[in-house]
Amino acid sequence: MSHTAEWKLRLQFFEDDDGTTRAQVVLDTGDTALTGRGTAHCHPADTNVPEIGDELAAGRAMDNLARQLLDAAERDIEGMGATRPAARRGARQVEGWPG
Known part of the structure; x- marks a missing residue:
C-alpha cells in the first residue's frame, strides 16, 4: 500500500531584551x-x-x-492493540515500532 503525505512546519523566533531567545515550531499534519517550544539564554x-x-x-x-510526535x-500504536514489553516501557527506540 502506497502513501504520500505533506506536513507543514512553521518556525518562529522571539528575542527578549534580556538575551533570551524563544522558538516555537508548529507541525500541521x-x-x-x-x-514544540524551546528557549536559549x-x-x-x-x-x-x-544566530547561536x-x-x-x-x-x-x-x-x-519530536518527543511529542x-x-x-506510541499512543496510536498502543491504540491498535500493540503493547511494549515491560523492559522497554519509558525507553525510546531509535527506529521501528515497539516489538
Whole structure:
C-alpha cells in the first residue's frame, strides 16, 4: 500500500531584551497540529550572537516537538492493540515500532 503525505512546519523566533531567545515550531499534519517550544539564554558575560540563540532555541523546540510526535505515535500504536514489553516501557527506540 502506497502513501504520500505533506506536513507543514512553521518556525518562529522571539528575542527578549534580556538575551533570551524563544522558538516555537508548529507541525500541521492537516488533521492535527503539534507545537514544540524551546528557549536559549545568553550569559551576561558572553557576547550576544543572535544566530547561536536561534540555533539553540530552534533545536530545543524541534526536540520538544519530536518527543511529542513520538509519544503520539506510541499512543496510536498502543491504540491498535500493540503493547511494549515491560523492559522497554519509558525507553525510546531509535527506529521501528515497539516489538
